[in-house]
Amino acid sequence: MTLSPVLSREQIIEQVTSNKLYFNNAFNVEEPQINALLAHDDEELLAQIGYKPELKRRFSKIQAFGVAFSIMGLLPSIASIFAQGIIAGPAGLLWGWVISSALIFCIGISMSENGSSQPTSGGLYYWTNYYAPPRAKTLLSFLIGNTNSIALIGGLCSVDYGFAQELLAAVVVAKDGDFDITPAKLYGIFAACVFSHIIITCLSSRNCAYLQTTSIYVNLALIVLFLIALPIGASGNFRSGKFVFTEFDSISEWPVGWTQLSAAWLPAIWTIGAFDSVIHVSEEVKSAEGTIPFGILGSIGMCWGLGTIIIIMTLFCMQTNDIENHYLQTKFGFPMAQIIFDCLGKKWTIAFMALMAFAQFLMGASILTAISRQIWAFARDNGLPFSRYIKKVNKKLSVPINAVWFGGIVAIIIGLLVLIGSVAANALFTLYIAGNYVAWGTPTFLRLTYGKHKFKPGKFYLGPVWSPIIGWISTIFIVFTFFMVLFPATKNVDSGNMNYTCVITPSVWILSLIYYYVYAHKVYHGPCKTVE
Numbered sequence: 124m125t126l127s128p129v130l131s132r133e134q135i136i137e138q139v140t141s142n143k144l145y146f147n148n149a150f151n152v153e154e155p156q157i158n159a160l161l162a163h164d165d166e167e168l169l170a171q172i173g174y175k176p177e178l179k180r181r182f183s184k185i186q187a188f189g190v191a192f193s194i195m196g197l198l199p200s201i202a203s204i205f206a207q208g209i210i211a212g213p214a215g216l217l218w219g220w221v222i223s224s225a226l227i228f229c230i231g232i233s234m235s236e237n238g239s240s241q242p243t244s245g246g247l248y249y250w251t252n253y254y255a256p257p258r259a260k261t262l263l264s265f266l267i268g269n270t271n272s273i274a275l276i277g278g279l280c281s282v283d284y285g286f287a288q289e290l291l292a293a294v295v296v297a298k299d300g301d302f303d304i305t306p307a308k309l310y311g312i313f314a315a316c317v318f319s320h321i322i323i324t325c326l327s328s329r330n331c332a333y334l335q336t337t338s339i340y341v342n343l344a345l346i347v348l349f350l351i352a353l354p355i356g357a358s359g360n361f362r363s364g365k366f367v368f369t370e371f372d373s374i375s376e377w378p379v380g381w382t383q384l385s386a387a388w389l390p391a392i393w394t395i396g397a398f399d400s401v402i403h404v405s406e407e408v409k410s411a412e413g414t415i416p417f418g419i420l421g422s423i424g425m426c427w428g429l430g431t432i433i434i435i436m437t438l439f440c441m442q443t444n445d446i447e448n449h450y451l452q453t454k455f456g457f458p459m460a461q462i463i464f465d466c467l468g469k470k471w472t473i474a475f476m477a478l479m480a481f482a483q484f485l486m487g488a489s490i491l492t493a494i495s496r497q498i499w500a501f502a503r504d505n506g507l508p509f510s511r512y513i514k515k516v517n518k519k520l521s522v523p524i525n526a527v528w529f530g531g532i533v534a535i536i537i538g539l540l541v542l543i544g545s546v547a548a549n550a551l552f553t554l555y556i557a558g559n560y561v562a563w564g565t566p567t568f569l570r571l572t573y574g575k576h577k578f579k580p581g582k583f584y585l586g587p588v589w590s591p592i593i594g595w596i597s598t599i600f601i602v603f604t605f606f607m608v609l610f611p612a613t614k615n616v617d618s619g620n621m622n623y624t625c626v627i628t629p630s631v632w633i634l635s636l637i638y639y640y641v642y643a644h645k646v647y648h649g650p651c652k653t654v655e
Contacts, residue, residue: 155253155652159240159412159581169406172243174503175654178496179521182335182408184417189335190493191398191422196282196338196486197429198346199479200394201437202459203285209446209458211387212372213362213438219387220434224427227395229597231423233567235416236590238402239581242411245500245650246402247271250566252649254574261649262639267562268501269635270628271399272530274558275494277627278397279317279534281555282490284541286483287312292457293476296469300454310541316484317538320491321531325524338485345478346429350436352475356466357440367438374447376614385607390434392556392604395426399563400493403500416583440466494530499523503653505646508638540623553608553624558631560608564601567594 155173162168166176182190208216237250248271252264287309295302323334354361373382401408401418408414442465443449453461457476464472502513513525537554570578571594585593611622639647 157241157253158579159242160579165242165409165411168242168411170654172241172249173650173652173654174243174406176406177516178244178407178523180407180409181521182404182414184408184410184414185339186333186335187401187404187408187414187418188421189339190400190404190489191418192425193335193338193342193489194278194282194397194400194486194493195394195422195426196342196482197394197426198342198349198433199285199289199483199486201390201430201433202457202479203281203288203483204390204393205437206451206458207386208390209450210372210374211382212370212374212446213367213441214369215371215383215387216390217367217431217434217438219383219389220391221427221431223388223391224395224423224430226596226600227391228420228423228427229593230563230567230601231398231419232585233590233594233597234399234402234563235419235583236580236585237566237570238405238415238419239412239583240579241581242402242405242408242415243500244403244406244496245504246405247399247562247566248501248506249650251569254566254569254577256573261644261647263565264649265506265639265643265647266632266635267565268497268504268506269631270558271562272494272498272501272507273533273627273631274555274562275397275400275403275490275497276530276534276537277554277558279320279487279490279494279530280313280538280540281393282483282487283313283316283320283534284309284538286316286480286487287541288457289460289476289480289483292455292460293473293480295455296460296464296472296476299469304456306542310538313538313541314535316487317491317531317534319484320487321527323488324491324495324527324531325522326520334485334488338482338489341482341485345482346433348478349475350432352471353436353440353463353466356468356471357442360442361439362441362444366444367435372446374451375612377610385610388604388607389556391427391430392608394430395423396556396559397490397493398422399559400490403493403496406500407496412582437462442466491527491530495523495527498530499526502526504649504651506643510646537627553622554627556608557605557624557628560601560605561628564598564605568598571595571598 155171157171159168162171165180169176208219211219238246241250241253243249245268248264248268251267252260255263290312291304291308295304371379371383373379375382375386398419401415405411405415441462450458450461455461455464460472460476463475498507499514501507502510507513513529514523515525516522517524571591584590609622609625
């Protein structure tokens with residue numbers, strides 16, 4: 124009787140990698156050799172990453188910037204989240220914006236380094252898989268892929284919910300307050316908006332690229348008009364510098380200190396988000412190594428600066444110091460509408476709310492583009508149910524149409540929270556933050572720890588000293604933000620005012636784990652190599 128020798132680890136890897144039946148599995152055992160600085164063009168670098176090109180590169184550097192900038196939709200976003208921020212007082216809102224924007228810029232720097240090194244549409248879960256320990260990489264990347272997907276869908280929900288609010292606020296102003304905004308009306312407009320975005324996003328990637336340019340012009344024109352018109356209307360009745368720069372408050376049950384670290388920071392955290400959308404279109408941009416940092420940091424920096432100016436101007440133009448009763452309890456259901464109405468009157472308020480709604484509509488179209496690319500990339504690696512159908516790309520339009528529909532339908536389902544009430548609907552904002560921040564922070568944390576010896580920088584890199592410092596700052600801020608957005612708005616919690624984010628986000632992870640161990644572990648083995 125002869126005994127067969129036990130194979131060594133190296134021999135097992137060799138047998139697996141030499142068998143074409145296990146080629147996709149092998150790519151998660153085999154170490155991909157990726158060096159962005161040695162690649163001659165985008166397609167060669169994508170081949171190093173392991174993928175063949177399936178989408179056409181139609182996005183210019185400005186249009187890649189436009190994807191993120193238009194999703195941020197500066198003035199409409201500030202208007203949508205103004206009520207949550209102003210409870211910290213005018214100075215709390217202003218300085219919360221400035222400080223949290225600086226910390227968000229640190230996240231953008233770390234993400235830009237990751238994206239410049241390995242530009243792929245499924246970047247966040249791909250990087251997690253690349254830098255994670257061997258035993259954990261498949262499961263971790265699976266969880267991050269699902270988390271990022273559901274967070275982006277939550278972002279679409281919050282954007283289109285804001286659109287519904289702005290549109291109905293214009294109707295209330297037009298009818299002099301004689302119109303009731305009900306959850307059913309909000310949800311109806313929300314669902315119709317999502318459906319229209321599905322149609323627009325399916326048209327073609329060329330139209331989506333042009334849409335980003337249009338959105339840049341619309342948003343900038345709206346900001347310029349707002350900054351000119353509002354102070355003219357408020358002329359002679361401005362708030363004092365003390366009110367704007369030094370008056371902190373807590374119009375909630377929480378202590379003033381916690382309000383300054385939560386509600387005050389939330390407007391920037393929600394508004395200056397979805398810059399990972401540049402990552403998700405990285406297989407459609409030209410010169411991805413340089414375009415990704417430009418799109419991410421350019422959009423964050425622009426919103427940081429312009430947002431500060433918008434907030435200062437808005438606070439100076441408020442016509443009363445009575446924030447709680449006059450603005451938070453406004454009959455228009457939208458504090459920014461009340462501020463504009465006080466300064467400019469009925470007709471200008473209707474016009475501004477309509478323009479903001481239009482800009483918000485463009486935001487939704489842009490974020491669905493990013494969502495569909497993330498979902499398509501994750502389905503390409505067999506990470507989702509029905510992946511074989513979702514990952515199909517329409518060759519004529521160069522658009523993953525099934526992924527667009529999948530993202531839109533899930534958004535309409537999650538949006539049912541709107542029917543519960545305004546507090547439950549606010550979970551759409553924090554769901555988007557919680558999921559994204561986990562997905563953004565995980566690959567950077569792994570790169571700084573277990574995978575630091577694997578990292579090969581691309582064209583954008585801060586160097587061996589500043590890169591880890593910025594990385595750790597962003598990681599600590601991400602951890603704080605994640606737990607912060609899980610807190611309820613009030614201490615006395617019931618089904619009507621609880622923060623549903625603390626239910627939805629863990630549910631995504633639990634369901635993902637169940638799906639993984641029941642079935643997905645058979646088909647998902649990390650990123651699949653699709654190029655010879």
